Structure formats: C-alpha cells, structure tokens
Amino acid sequence: MDVSTVLSPLVTWVVIIISALYIIYRYVTASFNYFSDQGIPGPRPIPIFGNMWGIWRENLPEHDVKLVKKYGKIFGYYDGSKPNLWITDVDLIKAVCIKDFDHFVDRRSVNLTIKVMRKWMILMKGQGWRDIRSSVTPAFTPSKIKLRRYCRVRIENCFLSVHFFISEYLFTVVFPNFLSTFGSLGEKLYVIDDFKFIFRLLENVILERSQSKKKYNDFIEIANESISEFKKEIDSKTSTLFMLAAFDTTSTTLTNTCFQLARNPDIQEKLYDIGEVSHDMVQDMPYLEMVIQEVLRLYPPLLRVERQCTKDYSYDNGRIHFKKGQLVTVPAYALHRMEEYYPDPEKFDPDRWSPENKAKRSPYTFMAFGLGPRNCVGMRFAMEEMKIAIATMIQKFRFFPVKETPLRFFDGFCILLQHFDATVGVELRQSIPTDRYDLLLHLRRRIFKN
Template identity: 55%
Template sequence: MDALEILSSPITWAVTVGTLYIFYRYVTSTFNYFSDQGISGPKPMPFFGNMWGIWKSNLSEYDMSLVKKHGKVFGYYDGPQPNLWITDLELIKAIFVKDFDHFVDRRTFNFKTKIVRKWLTVVKGKEWKDIRSSVTPAFTTGKIKRMSLLIKECVEILSIRISAVAQSEGKMNAKLIYGAFTMDVIARCAFGLKIDSLGNKDDPFIKNAQFIFNPPTSKTPLILLPCSRWQNGADVVTRGDKRNCDRPVINVVTFQKSTLFLLAGFDQTATTLTNTCFQLARNPDIQEKLHETILQKLEDYVCHIFEDVCHEMVQDMPYLEQIIQEVLRFYPASLRTERMCTKDISYDHGGGRIHIKKGVLVTVPIYAVHHSEEYYPDPETFDPERWNPENKVKRNPYSFMAFGAGPRNCIGMRFAMEELKFAITALVKQFRFFPVEETPEKLRFDVGFQPALQPMNAILGIELRQPN
C-alpha cells in the first residue's frame, strides 16, 4: 500500500478526525467553567481563549471596553486558564484582604532563569512570606529617610540637566529624561553605583531594564507564550556593573532588595513623573498652586538645619500628595493586578454563588476601576481635590489600587512616593512646564500586552522660573 492509499483510507481519516476532535475537546475543556455558574464573559477561542489580538490592543482601552460590556464580574480565559475579572469593591476586599489565605499566590510561571524564579513578585506560599519578612526592613521609614539623601543628590543632577535643556531647547522628552533619572536613583540606592546616565539612552544598565519592562514580544503573538516577557535580559540585576561600585552587590536578601527597587522605582516611577508633568502643563492653575505651596513650605522649614528640599518637608505637603494620588488614579502604575486561588472558596454575589476553584486566576483591571463613573464622578477630569481629607474619607479605599491591596501590596510604595515627592517638589520649585506644539491634548499610550502604561510623544515645554 503506497502513501496515497494510506492517506485516502477511511480508517486514516477516521483516526485523524477523531484525534483532532479529542484534542479540540481537551483545549476547550475549561471553557464552560464560568457559563456553568451563570457568569457571563467574552466568548473564548480554542487555544487562545480571549487573548487573541491582545498584542495590538491599547490595554487600558481594552480593559475598559470589557468592563463596560460585561459588568463588575465576568469570566475571561488566558488561553485555557479561567480568569475571573472583578471590579466589585466588596469582592476585591474579600479576595485581597479578608480571605487572603486563599489567594496568597500570583500567576504560575515556569521560568527558565533561576534568578527570576526567586523574585518576590513571583514566589509562592511560605517562601513568599519568608522573603517578604526579610526584605521589609529595607523599606522602613528610617531607611527611606537615609536614602532620601541619595535621592536628593540624583534630583540635583536632574535639575542641572533640565536647566540646560530649558535654556538650549525649551522643551524636553520627559519620559527619556525621567527614565535616566530613576535609573540613577536605583543604581545609587540599591546597587551602590554611580552610572551618571542622565541623557544617555544607550547606557547598558538602562537598555537592559527597558528591555525587561517593554520587550518587543509585547507587540507580537509571542506574548502568548509563557514567560516570553521575562526570559531575556532578566539577569541584569545580578550582573550589576563594576563601574564606580561602592559596595558588593549580590547575596539573597540584597538580590531581592535590588530587584524590588528596580521594579518599583525605574519604569513605573519614570512614567508617573512624566504623567505628572504632563498634567501640570495642561493644568497651569494646579501647577501654580503647587508652586506656591512649595515656596510656603520652604519658608516654614528655613529655620531648621535644612536649606532646601528635605525629607521632612516633602512629607508635610498634603497638596503634593493629592496631586500624586490623582495622577496614579488617572494613570495607574500597573494596569492590572491578579491573584491565584490556592484553596477552593465561594462567594454570594448578584443573587447567585461564585465558586472559585484552586488554580483559578482572579484579576482586577485597575485602570477600569480608577476610571469608573460609579467610584469617581467625571473620571476623565484631572482633579486633585478628589483627595482632600473631606472627599477622601467618603471613598471606599478599595476603589484605589495604584499599589495593590492587602498583605501582598507593593512593598516599594514608600520608596516610590519618596522619589516622586522629591523630584516633583524640586522641579516645580525651579521650572514651569507648559504645552508646546508637539504636546498632545491627551496622552496616548503604546499598544501591546504591557503591565504599565508607556506614554507616547511626551514632549513638554520647560522654562526656568524667575526668582522672586
């Protein structure tokens, strides 16, 4: 029997069709998980679930459209993986805080890189608890206060750089300059390095970090492959850099601290600084009120030993805090946060019962929560007064998740806030931001499956303020 006869044989066709049918049933076997519970959601595709085309989407707009169409609770599939999406605040509180012991872990990845497998953001169970306990002392108030002196040195270098740009060009690429600044802060505070990378986009330290946070695969179907985002370039934090190194870089605890500084303080902080300056440029009344507040605080602190911006001063500026909180609401540092169920649990919701089995993901689309009309009236208006004491006390705390929620929230939150406050205070004190021809009316963000917003065309006018 030749090959043609074999291929045309009814038995061959029957086996082929039967095999394909069994395989199809296998890859779609989870697709009734939510429908059997009466939970709606977008219809999944075989193999890809609901993720086909995600690499060419604007993720913030994509998440908003899903929530608008399917409501506060709906089912989604990351390939065959069931993923319960929630924007209901009571469920968020239950999953992230009240029943945290059922949702300790994050998504499972099979990393090839041993280094990445030990990141605090991906380790699980008791190992996570042990590492978190060992790393937490690095972010105490006292430690951050001491690091503020290093941050201040980096801010001074940043101010010199921006002053030169203001006098020579009158406008700047905010994300590029702030990315270099935040990397200098990380290098100095976490690695003991002085890389002096401001304005040098080709510095290998910055290039490797940018590869991690915004890899080319995020805009291709390769993003659907497990871990494609992190496989390459992830060991940058352990290699360090021998240039101007003040202290040895890596042991286990130091490694965790270093990677946390990198995750908390590089790309997301640079993006938040960019977004803040954009909103100040587009809202000159808010910018001038902040400037007046800074000048008043400087007068208040002039009798102390400090001659300029200091840790105590930036912690005593409620209006600055309001602006940063509104920026993080408008442009959250992370678009989504998620947990994996480690023990079966059920919840009453909407007249029914939601059953979450072990291994099922739960995702909170943070951007959609922060732009909900229900939680934030007129959400597309930038308004720092949402965060004054009178308004803040009326708001459900779980409607703001810029740093996550519960025991597994962002451990680097206070460090990031310290860096933001120092930089914004020093810059607004010296410079005025304003729109130029290249400045968009509304910030647009890069497409692709990325964990954080990547602003495009963030060109702002910049000028030195005249001394009073």
Template identity: 45%
Template sequence: MDNDVNWSLTFSLVVASLVLFLLYRYLTSTFTHFSERGIPGPKPVPIFGNLWGIWRVNLPQHDRDLVRKYGKIFGYFDGSNASLWVTDPEIIKAVFVKDFDHFTNRRNMTFESKIVRRMVSSARGQEWKDIRSSITPAFTSGKIKRVSVCLHSYKYKLHSNSNFSLKLKMSTLIKACADQLAVKFDRIATTEGKLNAKIQFSAFTMDVIARCAFGIKIENLGEKDDQFMAKAKAIFNAPVNKTPLAVIPLIYPKLIPILGERLFLTEGFQFFIQLLENLIKDRTASKQKYEDFVQVATEAITEYTKEVEGKSVPKWNVEEIEEIVIAQSVLFLLAGFDTTATTLTNIVFLLALNPEVQSRLYDEIAKKMEFYAEVKHEMLIDLPYVDQAINEVLRMYPPVPRVERECNKDVIYNGIQIKKGTIVTVSSFALHYDPDNYPEPEKFNPDRWNADNKAERNPYTFLPFGMGPRNCVGMRFAMEEIKIALCTIIQQFHFFPVAETPETMQFEKGFMQVTQPVNAVVGIERRTAQ
C-alpha cells in the same frame, strides 16, 4: 487495490477528524467554567482563550471596554486557564486583604531562573512570606530618611571607582539627582522650549536608583552611548510584547523553559543580573561599608532566622542570600525605574493641560519653601495638595494596568464561586474610571482626594500600588522620589501644552506590564520671580 487505497484514505481521515475533535474538546473543555455558574464574559477561542490579538491593542482602553460591556464581575480565559475579573470593591477587599491567606500568590510563571523565582514579586507561599518579611525593613520610612551611601563613578565597569566618598541621607541624595534634573530642564527650556518628559524622567529615576540602591554613579546617564538606560528600556518595551509570544507565559507557562527563558528574560535582564553579581563579588572582597539598598538588604536577609530544634539559626545559606539579594535588587531597579518615570511623566503632562492645578501646586510648594528654604524630607510630610495631585494622576494613569492574585482554596462571595487555581484579575484602569467610584472619571480633579471626599470613598477602589500584605514594597521610596522631584521642578519651571502635546495621554500598544506613555511632549519655561 483501489478499494484498499480508498479504505486507507477514509480511515486516515476519520482518525484525523477524531484527533482534531478530541484536541478541540481538550482545548475548550474549561470554556463552560463561567457560563455554568451564570457568570458573563467574552467568548473564548481555542488555544488563545480571550487573549487573541491582545498584543495589538491599547491595553488600558481594552480593559475598560471589557468592564463596560460585561460588568464588574465576569469570566475571562488566558488560553484555557480561567481568570475572574472583578472591579467590585467588596470582592477586592476579600481577595487582597480579608481572605488574603486564600490568595497569597500571584500568577505562577515557570521560570527556571532562581533569580526570577526569588523576586518578592514572583516568590510563592512561605518563601514569599519569608523574603517579604526579611526585606521590608530596608523600605521603612526611617531607612529612606537615614540610610547613607558611598558613591562610586561608574561607566559599565564596576572597577572604575573614584576616590571620593559622600555620606548623605537617601532623601538628600534624591534631591541631588533632582537638582541635576533641574539643570537639564533649564538647558531645555532655554534652547528648545519643549520637553520629552519620559526621556528625562527615565534618566532621573535611573540615577536615583543607581545611587540609592547600588551606591554607583553613572557618568554618561541619558546620553546616546548610555547602554545602561537602553537595556532597561528594552525590558519594558521589548519587541516580544507586540507579538503572539507575549501571551505564552499566561497560556502555557510550562513552555517557557522549552522556548528558552532568554526570549522573555532578555539580554537587558541578563545585563542587570550580571551587574549585581559583579557588584556583590566586589563587595565581598572589600571591607568597606556602603549602607545602600544592597548592603541593607544583605544584612536584613542574613539576620533573618528560623527555628531548628529550639534554636534560632540563619534561614538561608550564603549562596541563597546572594540569590535573594540580587533578585530584589534587580526588581527594585527595574520596577522602580520605569513606574516612577512613567508617573512623573504623567504628572507633568496633566499639569501642562491644567494650569489652575499647576498654579495651586506651585503656591503650596512656594509657601513651604519660605520656611524650609530647600526641598528636604521634612517638608514633604504636610503637602496635602501635592498628595492630592499625585493620587489623582495615579488614578487616571496607574502605571501597572492589571493586578492579579491566584486562588489557593475554593471560596464563595455573594454567590460567586472562585475555584482553586483561578486567577483573580483587577483592571486598575477600569476600577479607577468607574463612575460609581469617581464621578466624571475623565476629569483631572485633585480635589477628589481632599480629606472629606477621601473619607467618603471606598478605599478598595484605588490600587496604584496593589493592596494588602502583597502590595508594592517600594511604595514609600517611590512616593519620596516623586515628591522631591515634583517640589524641585515645579518651583522653578512652568509647563504648558504645545503643538505636539496630545489632548489625552497616549500609551504604547501591546501586552505591556507597565504602561508606556508616548508623545508626552510639553512646553517648558523657567518661572520668573513671583
């Protein structure tokens, strides 16, 4: 009897050991992918690959450390999935532009939500091409300048419309939001003398998008009871970003539906989807023309056609059009809100620490104002030093820390083989701080971007908005917004460091899709007449 028990126990241990061994082999079977090709990289661990602990790190610094240690081309594993990291400008050019047809898609996330799948940032293959082509007209510089909107008072109920309607150019509307921001700055300068920049710029960018994109005016924006802002912020700084669950979409994307999409598509995300669904339903029942982003995008997507038996017919049916419009509108709101607010925060922070740059910026804006009298779209065209300063801020603190493409066909560049299914990852921070591209990279120096220096630099060393056909479709809108806000506040206010101002910008730890500044407090005072 004892022999039977011992034999059974031994057999069970052997089977368990064999199962664990096979599981280990399965989980690590891809880990020789790069070493077999002579490509260096950090040593991966089972299940997590190189992602263990990523939810606890400062992502910009973490990525820069990796590139410093392993070079401009190295292998990395998201779980068992191979990812080739590159900061080599020639490979970046090939992946993002020259051979874009081999790298059309971004990483594939297994979300069942049609809204998420139809976002231009998530769509794949031909569907991405069709959606991108259909919505691009809504982001042209002409639309930014000329589109008009009807504003409605909004306090979390779409039916609380006021009776006034204003026909305004979009750039004029952005200026109106910037003027309101200046009023807030004036009050803060008078009463407190120091500014939490991210809070104020977040309210400003949300105001701009709510008005320009959706034709709504939020009455209590930025106040304590403002759920609109609270839900938007929660999406970018969600608690899940600081836990191991943050890496599940990268390691095992097929687990997303099993774990529940709401774990990743939070309550805030659902709030904005519902907001857009209600807004579109209201508009369907109304004959009023709004001429905001939702209206322009709906018209552009509706007019997009395909060829069937030699005839041009609508590409999408009514239900599909609504899904695509909601998807792009939610993306426009969320992506434009936080990235632009972060960039404006970083600008003010760096200007506070670099008074000579701030002075030059003020002089250029003041000179323009002598001719134009007020900030407007036309004056933004020729502000070279403003452009230089913005580019330098985007170099030092790119809002999106990583840019990715998925390889759909085996290719070889300079002896480096990239297999189908491999993710190519570019760390924006590592690329922008490479001393081969930017001497003294820690130094804030807008003159890097003057005409002569810019002409000598490889253009594929700067990716704040991505690169190539799949770059940020809202880039023109974002730059218009940033310039109008900057010109409006710099001519009125002076920023300077205070005790709470850190020596360098600090970012939230965690697996963040958009960098989140912390402690971005600067001094503020109204400028005296000069």
C-alpha cells in the same frame, strides 16, 4: 480491484484524524464552560487562545475599559484555556485582596527557570514569598528611607527596552509551560544584555562592600542588610537576593505628572511656594500627595493586578466558586475610570483625594499600589521619591502645554502603562548657575523623549 479495499484504509485514516482533532478540541476547550455554568457573563473564548486572540493589536487600557463597560463588575475571561475572573466589585476586591487573602496569596504562575529571575519577589509563591517579603520590608521603613542616598548608574537603556521584551510575556499567559520547557529560549527573551549588566554591577558592588567596613547609608546597603540572613543555596553557590523594580513605573508617573501640571497651571502654581525640599518637608505636603494620587488614578503604572487562587474558595454563599489555580484580575486602569466610583473620571482633579472626599469613597477603588499584604513593598519609598522630584522640579521649572493632544500609550500586550507621546514645554522660573545648565538639558531631553 474491489473499491471497498481501496476506501477502507482511507476511511480509517479519516476517522482517526477526525477523532484526534475532536479529542484535541475537547481538551483545549474543556474549561470553557467554567463561568457559564456559574451564570457569569463574559466574552466568548476560542480554542487555544481563549480571549487572547488579537490582543497584540489592541490598546490595552482602552480594551480593558470596553470590557468592563460591556460585561459589568464581574465577568469571566480566558487566558488561553485558563479561567480568569475579572472583578471591579469593591466587596469582592476586599475579599480577594484582604479579608480572605489566605486563599489568594500567589500571583500568576510563571514557570521561569532563569536563575536571575526565578527568585524575584513578584514571582515567588506561598511561604517563599512570605519569607522574602518579611526580610525586605525593613528596608522600606520611614527611618531607613530617610537615611538612604541614591546610587546613580546609567540604567535608562534597561528600562527603555521594557515594552519590547514584555510583549513576549503573552507566551507565558497563553502557554504557561512555554518557558519551563524551553528555558534557554526564555532567557533570551527576558534577560536582555542591559539586565545582565545591572546584575553584574550589583554583584560586584556587594562583593566589594563585603570586604570593607565603610558605611554608605544608601539603598543598596540598607536592602542588603535587611536580607542578609535570607540567602539560598542554588547550584551549590550562595545567591543573594536583589531587588530591581520601580524605576520604570516611577519615571512614567513623573512624566505623567509633568504632563498634567502643564495642562493645569493653577494646580502647578499651588505647588510652587514650598520652600526648601527635604524628607521632613515633603511629609507635610498633603496637596502634593493629592496631586500624585490623582495622577496614579488616571495612569496606574500596572494596568492589571492579578492574584491566583491557592485553595478552593466560595464567595457570596457559593454564588461564585473559585477552584485552586484559577486567576483573579482587577483591571486597575478600568477600575479607576468607573463613573460610579469617580464622577467625571477623565477630569484631572486632585481634590478627589481630600480627606472628606476620600471618606465618601471605598478604599478598594484604588489599586495603583495593589492592596493588602501583597501590595507594593516599596510604596512609601516611591511616594517620597516622587514627592521630592516633583517639588524640586516645580521650584526651578514651569511646565506648559505645546500641543493639545492626550497622552498616548503603546498598543499591544504590555501590562505596564507605557506612553510614546507625552510632550510638554519647560521653562526656567529663575536663572540658574552655569554649572547646572547640563541638568536642564538632561531634563529637557528626558521629558521630550518620553
């Protein structure tokens, strides 16, 4: 048998396989010169994963700080094959979030087909986001916040699970079309049973109230009235827009506040003599707001603030070019710890937020609530909620340290700052009635659990 006859098919298949692998390699790395061609530094990406390989083993807050220290205020990063420009330069932050916001209206594209999630404000784009934002905003005016009462339901389990399901978000970063291709699997990953319970609860509450003329003046009523004219026909059914957010970020910030007050008793005592807690009272407590802002500086609930370029854009006379679809990330945790902006950044110092000190610092160095038109719509609500909670706790309890350990946060790709060790001691400042003993036990359980 002629050897060439045997080898010819083999050689042909080898050539085909090598050519196919080369084509695939070129396809998945086609964007990897996007930043280097512009002279922008950054870590070297690898095929398919870009710079995301091993991110599930990292401590994300520490990871972001290291990247900023190594590559500077502007550098390129790749979420899979997608270019993502990281920025901590205040002028560029201002341009993206405020000055040229019309080029960066959207957040990261997440192709969710899940009915209960696809209309969430955080995921909406363009005009759809503008419509929802304008409809929801009236629910957070000072007058509406003053009127609101709380609807108390057991939703702790829903948010205790956030760390576990949000890790699956990594798939949507590296493989952005994953959830739209496998919609049913995406729903299993994201919509846990506790979320479904909340959705059903809210639907039932609104349905019952629609059949009654009784006024409740709580947040559900105010929010529903604000968006009552903004409803969409989905699958031939009327779908009411719900807001479900901020519970986990607010509770985390309150835990972080207790932790810092325990380690700074002098600051804690400054907050003690405040009188009766009310809406009007907390509006005139500048030092309390300074304490909360310093907590949010050290521990911003959202580690990264993202925007997506919606149309081609050039910055600094073309020095940096953004193509439509490119991502921009402000690593808030790392930004808040830059020595240039916050001297001795690891120190807890509420005086950083005095009027005279704030005036010396660019407002674009603080991203706890985002910036510009797409900042946190519930910022005022969250601040008042935290002020009232802290002021009430300080009147009744004293926090003290029980061990000298720093706050420790979960490892892995969790974009929310989630701590797993925040232990403090709690003692009564004065005796309380017996019928309030359960409240004390509940508070102790929550703090020690966090």
